[in-house]
Amino acid sequence: MGRHNSISTRATAKYPKVYMMGCPCHIIHNTAQKASQIFAEGVGFNVDDFLVDLFYYFDHSTKRKAELADFAEFCNVAYRKAIKHISVRWLSLQTAVERALLQYSALKSYFLSKDESSVRFKRLQKAFSDEMTEVYLFFYNHVLEYFGRLNRLLQRDDPIIVIAHDKMKEFVLLLMSKFVKVLALKDKRLNEVNFTNFTNQLEDSDLQIGYVTHRKVKQLIDNGSIPETTRRKFYTAVRQFFKRAVAYSLEHLPLDDELLKSASFVNFEKRLESNPIQAEYFVTRYDNLLPFSTPTQISRLGEEFVQYQLLNPEDIPQIVWQKALIVNDDEEEHRHYRMDVIWHHIATIKSADGRLKFNMLSKIAKLVLCIAHSNAGEERVFSMIRKNKTPFRPNLALDKTLPSLLSVKLATDEPCHRYNPPASVVQRAGKVTWEYNKEHTRPK
Structure with missing residues (x-):
């Protein structure tokens, strides 16, 4: 993230619109x-x-x-x-x-x-x-x-x-x-x-x-x-x-970051405090991904934004809200909603003539939701590698054993000692183990 010779400067030199937030x-x-x-x-x-x-x-x-x-x-x-x-x-x-x-x-x-x-x-x-x-x-x-x-x-x-x-x-x-x-x-x-x-x-x-x-x-x-x-x-x-x-x-802290400020329009609870310029920011910055640059399209985007602001919480089914709800630390006051779940529903809303009501705005929102907010996920992977590839077993194959271990651990949040494999998996594992032992048994 340095100012002179870093990944950040090299990436932005090649593609100035790339987003470098740091962690x-x-x-x-x-x-x-x-x-x-x-x-x-x-x-x-x-x-x-x-x-x-x-x-x-x-x-x-x-x-x-x-x-x-x-x-x-x-x-x-x-x-x-x-x-x-x-x-x-x-x-x-x-x-x-x-x-x-x-x-x-x-x-x-x-x-x-x-x-x-x-x-x-x-x-x-x-x-x-x-x-x-x-x-x-x-x-x-x-x-x-x-x-x-x-x-x-x-x-x-x-x-x-x-x-x-x-x-x-x-x-x-x-x-x-x-x-x-x-x-x-x-x-x-x-x-x-x-x-x-x-x-x-x-x-x-x-x-x-x-x-x-x-x-x-x-x-x-x-x-x-x-x-x-x-x-x-x-x-x-x-x-x-x-x-x-x-x-x-x-x-x-990136308190003056324009991308972060503009991204807040995707938060349904903040829609009335937002404005169409926030959505247009992403159209301008990522015009190759959001080709909505003609005057007609920008005008249509503004109309969709107003319709979005006019939505009421009741316009979104209760089952969607329940699916999107996240309570932090088991405390009610720290609750928030997954906007990817909310926008998945908003993207499907149709007008009276059968057209998607938020066609362009939903695409912008989905792009925003794809942008990473930290590198915590990558740090977890690094920690897993250090825990698995240790001085006691340094020869884990990079194309076989190690990625397989990481894939299994990243696939679920459940502790390994609670995992109960299905009978079919146990059966296939037993067959593979028998074949492996057969191939590696030394002849007498």
Whole structure:
């Protein structure tokens, strides 16, 4: 994606209309990473290093795991294995933080009651001796949910390019609302908000860092466990975290991408906020795929667009809506609809004379829905290759075994241990196995 000599520059040099978006999942992950780095500079707590130390301290020691399990039982918390956090793995940070908090009391009791000479143990003992460590983890547990929610959405396999731009804008606005006053946000575009000005920011007590985090800080102050300077230092670091996250998002997320903005007309729920120019954008950009350039065709496209805006949800059968419904994270408020399913139906609607009512507009919509919104799918394939072609079995044939394994794994989301092959498959597999063994049996 570089500006000088990259795949992006070479592709656009050969075909200027090719669409190069990059991967917003990577950008969101990097946003959290950059914000965490500046937070660590402010308070001296690096969450990445802490979680890595925690995992590797217990990873290869059955004795330590058993001892931690005893401490967990004594502290009346459920024992859970520490999760391995890798800095390049998109969603591992939030999961690892949650796991550490689940058994924080047991971990703290373990490290404060034992004594070892290893450097890693000393670092962990120092971290659990600090009353603010739990506060830092509470803060991360609260704020990383918003990064993870958008990241999970953009990793979906169904086409969501029609809502990608709105969701990224919502994400940046949500980050701003965590530390910026509502009056400074109201009726302004994202790039117009002066979020770095302290007068536009919330007071420490009003910062949106989670109820549990605020309560824990107040408890430590009331108990005299931490001085006031430590509290101010923490809230200053929180502001730096949010400011860095917002600045990085505004700089790197494709918030000004014309293709993403135009693609939103395909979202049926946003049809009244759209205009025909958004559909015409794709006709102009991809004229070889959408040959609707004559004045008559453009006029007809405008008519179809108005008819599309006049559609009511009731004009689409309930069974289509049910088929298109997707609920994210099993939460009703995170629901959305697959627009490929909706437009499959819209493309079949006919007028009174029997002609397709949205002939041109549906073709444009289908082209939009074919554009990838991230490269999460390709990343999954790379991960599968690394898991299958390992140093222990490096000779998987690239034209036989490896693609066969990938084809089987990509064909279904069901875990392999739950797969129950049909009797016909078992029968054919047995026959092939017998023939293979016969051919490879050495003569006596």
